[in-house]
Amino acid sequence: MRRFTNDYNPDGKEKRSEARQAAGNRCLRCGHPYECGSHGKGEWSHCDNGCTHAGELRITKANGEQSLINASHMVKFMLSPSYRAGRYIIRIEAHWRILTVHHMDGDKSNDAWWNTLALCQRCHLEIQGKLDPETPFFLPHSEWIKPYIAGFYAKKYEGRNITRQEAEERMTELLAYELKCP
Numbered sequence: 193m194r195r196f197t198n199d200y201n202p203d204g205k206e207k208r209s210e211a212r213q214a215a216g217n218r219c220l221r222c223g224h225p226y227e228c229g230s231h232g233k234g235e236w237s238h239c240d241n242g243c244t245h246a247g248e249l250r251i252t253k254a255n256g257e258q259s260l261i262n263a264s265h266m267v268k269f270m271l272s273p274s275y276r277a278g279r280y281i282i283r284i285e286a287h288w289r290i291l292t293v294h295h296m297d298g299d300k301s302n303d304a305w306w307n308t309l310a311l312c313q314r315c316h317l318e319i320q321g322k323l324d325p326e327t328p329f330f331l332p333h334s335e336w337i338k339p340y341i342a343g344f345y346a347k348k349y350e351g352r353n354i355t356r357q358e359a360e361e362r363m364t365e366l367l368a369y370e371l372k373c374p
């Protein structure tokens with residue numbers, strides 16, 4: 193049995209950058225965008241129309257006024273012309289959503305495509321809390337994570353590293369390894 197390690201691969205930085213690019217430089221789960229090198233310490237980063245999250249936001253108005261809010265509306269809605277009309281919002285930034293890479297099976301040296309999920313810090317924490325690779329899943333998966341789970345199962349049950357294309361093609365069959373009806 194392979195011993196898991198917490199060490200990153202020496203070329204892990206490049207692999208993580210590839211994982212981000214494969215995800216279109218956005219969090220796979222909440223859509224928050226990533227611009228390499230533009231986030232300083234990473235506390236605040238710009239939102240755009242691709243964001244599907246709400247949460248802690250910093251709003252900047254045309255007159256420079258800033259306010260911090262905990263939004264229940266999705267950013268996408270707040271960026272819409274109808275919402276912005278009269279509110280003079282020129283910028284929305286989210287709190288702690290820099291794009292990290294989550295290793296699905298917990299093995300940080302395994303940089304297979306299905307094992308490296310580009311997730312912002314917040315989604316990373318939530319997924320890590322919910323997803324225990326050792327425990328069989330019994331709830332339906334969200335659409336965005338299905339190909340990665342399929343790749344993970346191919347490795348876990350068939351001992352093979354498959355391509356993303358194969359994961360897409362055999363999705364139903366692969367997910368059925370654990371997704372059982374009660």
Ligand SMILES: [Zn+2]
Nearest residue numbers: 219222312315
């Ligand atoms: Zn996210």
Ligand SMILES: [Zn+2]
Nearest residue numbers: 224239243286
């Ligand atoms: Zn955002």
